[in-house]
Amino acid sequence: MANRSRLLGVDLGGTKIEAALLDLQGAVTHRARCKTPRENYAETLSAICELCEQLESSANLTERLPLGICTPGSPSPDTGLMRNCNSTSLNGHTLCNDLEEICARPVRMANDADCMTLSEASDGAGTEEQVVFGVILGTGVGGGAAINRSLLHGPNAISGEWGHNPMPLARVNELPESLQYPRLCYCGREDCIETWLSGPGLALTHEQLHREPIVVEQLSKGTPNNRHRETLALYNDLLSTALAGIVNVLDPDLVVFGGGLSNIPFIYTEVPRLLASKVFSDVCRTKLKPAKHGDSSGVRGAAWLWGNA
Incomplete structure (x- = not known):
């Protein structure tokens, strides 16, 4: 791991967005959340970026961390467009690429079931x-x-x-x-x-x-x-x-x-x-x-x- 002391995750839900910083042993050190903007894709991207920056500031981090994000639905492996999202404003967008651009950080994405599985396999x-x-x-x-x-x-x-x-x-x-x-x-x-x-x-x-x-x-x-x-x-x-x-x-x-x-x-x-x-x-x-x-x-x-x- 490239000299990082924290892991940054975001859970993008239909009603709320939750962000958290974990240490390398899996303990949550900082947490923040906000309401999910209703059917507004651009505002959703901005809200995610603001939460990430808020946590990094709270933890006195001087560089932007890579972001992992848990989403409803998943991107198509053919087009990269989001599909099957109950938060319908996400469907048809290249969410991963758009977040990388607006947040100026690398992004990895998985759906909610995959993230639950990875969480429990990692330290659960x-x-x-x-x-x-x-x-x-x-x-x-x-x-x-x-x-x-x-x-x-x-x-x-x-x-x-x-x-x-x-x-x-x-x-x-x-x-x-x-x-x-x-x-x-x-x-x-x-x-x-x-x-x-x-x-x-x-x-x-x-x-x-x-x-x-x-x-x-x-x-x-x-x-x-x-x-x-x-x-x-x-x-x-x-x-x-x-x-x-x-x-x-x-x-x-x-x-x-x-x-x-x-x-x-x-x-x-x-x-x-x-x-x-x-x-x-x-x-x-x-x-x-x-x-x-x-x-x-x-x-x-x-x-x-x-x-x-």
């Missing part, structure tokens, strides 16, 4: 593991893979996007008759894993099973009633079925979970048992853990994009 739940697969279970379902604390990149820039694989057909065909399928995914396909394992997917499953709405956060707090248990049992079975495909292909040492649904305790007691019966092995030694750094994983992972530079 997966510090001691060689192969880590990160899973986001929230409004959507995302993922990323890190090997020896380095993100796995591919030619299509979609490594880890297991949420848009189809839920295995044999399992879907065994679902209770009360569940309506196929489920249409926003990507245009049917029965993507995301349509079953995301927060909205889980809520829809419960509503169709029991003809009652549910607030998903209820499942991570308190003692679930019998209806909740039935929904969770089905969810855990679907989750283990989908994860078995990942384990069969990647054989990770650890699967680490982030996102709102990662707080459901039954995931860590029931899914390992179910997973062992679904993988192509007589034993499943892959560990399942929640993210150590929680909501801070995005900005931390962004900073760690420069951790080996």
Whole structure:
């Protein structure tokens, strides 16, 4: 590393932008945030630059640090234009190049699931593991893979996007008759894993099973009633079925979970048992853990994009 004592990361979210400085052991030394400018690309670039300069000034740094940034969506490997961003003002722009120009510093970029994975592999739940697969279970379902604390990149820039694989057909065909399928995914396909394992997917499953709405956060707090248990049992079975495909292909040492649904305790007691019966092995030694750094994983992972530079 080129004589740097800090790593600089930014988490660009739909409602807020968070920036942080990390020391080389992963401790956050300085942090700042602001609201994300609403549907204004130029103001978003300016806000990111201002946060970076604010942190460097607070830390009495005399030179600009390279920037790692965590984004929704990702740049196309063909055009470099941002795609699939729920912050729609980013779509169609060369965000990485534009930031390098306006902030006058080198920039590395990864999506939120990749940054969570890198954070946890670098100094979180997966510090001691060689192969880590990160899973986001929230409004959507995302993922990323890190090997020896380095993100796995591919030619299509979609490594880890297991949420848009189809839920295995044999399992879907065994679902209770009360569940309506196929489920249409926003990507245009049917029965993507995301349509079953995301927060909205889980809520829809419960509503169709029991003809009652549910607030998903209820499942991570308190003692679930019998209806909740039935929904969770089905969810855990679907989750283990989908994860078995990942384990069969990647054989990770650890699967680490982030996102709102990662707080459901039954995931860590029931899914390992179910997973062992679904993988192509007589034993499943892959560990399942929640993210150590929680909501801070995005900005931390962004900073760690420069951790080996």
